[in-house]
């Protein structure tokens with residue numbers, strides 16, 4: 564058994580897929596989640612997929628006493644920190660909730676980590692920290708700026724991590740900047756289960772395909788892109804999950820490299836890394852790919868541009884390849900196939916009562 568890892572927010576969409584990847588890679592994981600945006604059924608399904616009960620603790624990252632109990636009962640190598648709120652629109656309406664959850668929650672977690680001398684962290688950041696990019700593809704040195712409280716909360720945490728790394732070189736902090744995670748586990752047992760009407764494109768398309776929603780509105784068709792619709796770097800969630808395992812392997816190697824019999828600690832400091840495919844796909848291209856895979860008609864209409872949206876966004880994925888030896892492998896067809904399998908087997912997501 565490899566190192567023990569605390570996974571905050573591990574019941575959520577990306578966290579649940581990453582738990583499986585971590586288990587497959589031999590890690591011992593403890594999941595900590597307040598279930599504010601996830602379901603116990605996801606824990607049951609991950610347990611079924613890995614063939615053993617997942618170690619789950621219900622708790623909030625803002626609750627220092629609860630975290631301390633977890634850290635005193637387990638010897639962690641590090642933390643993968645997914646816990647956070649992620650809806651851009653809601654963050655505009657409820658900024659305090661977002662700063663409290665995403666920023667204060669992370670500060671509390673870091674304080675407890677420091678107290679227990681656990682200083683290896685992988686943090687869920689986002690391509691949203693790049694705002695409207697000046698050049699494409701976006702590399703990790705690109706300028707950062709945000710236009711909404713959700714993005715600001717991610718950028719603020721990044722600044723905190725940078726300051727922390729400067730203050731003390733025993734911290735090893737990797738913010739992974741995700742581009743657009745989509746898809747589901749190939750088993751069709753776990754996937755993205757948005758509350759209410761989805762804000763994001765892929766779950767919206769899949770709910771139209773399954774007949775839950777009538778029609779997709781495509782926000783803007785006059786962007787300077789291949790067909791006038793927005794372009795994004797969609798990445799399969801299982802590729803993304805493997806990116807976390809690669810980042811963890813990198814942290815392990817850097818923090819305990821053995822040089823001529825003596826263990827030398829190399830500080831990683833603050834090391835942001837993009838997780839994307841490096842390829843852009845337009846909204847219309849995604850709709851067409853999904854329709855081909857699902858053999859469903861996806862009715863759509865063109866609508867006004869959505870406030871705050873940018874024309875194009877795709878990653879330079881070179882740093883992840885060069886440093887972590889990680890590359891996304893799955894195609895847009897794979898992403899659509901796996902989303903469709905999950906959506907058609909679970910039209911109501913994890914809500915098995917409905």
Ligand code: NAD
Pocket residue numbers: 571572573574575576577578595596597598599600601622623624625644645646647648649664668687688689690741742743744
């Ligand atoms: P998700 O909502 O499915 O998962 C987040 C999990 O964190 C949920 O299970 C939720 O219950 C839990 N949580 C929230 N606040 C918590 C708290 N205070 N204490 C404990 N648990 C808490 O979201 P996701 O899509 O899996 O995203 C995971 C992370 O990645 C988030 O931080 C998100 O901001 C970030 N991210 C997501 C995307 C995306 O498109 N999905 C893109 C970039 C970054």
Ligand code: UDP
Pocket residue numbers: 743762763764765767779780781782783792793794795846869872
């Ligand atoms: N989009 C759309 N209709 C929707 C949801 C999204 O046309 O119902 C477009 C959106 O304008 C953007 C792209 O799809 O160009 C990706 O949007 P999403 O919200 O999934 O991701 P993000 O904006 O965070 O990159």
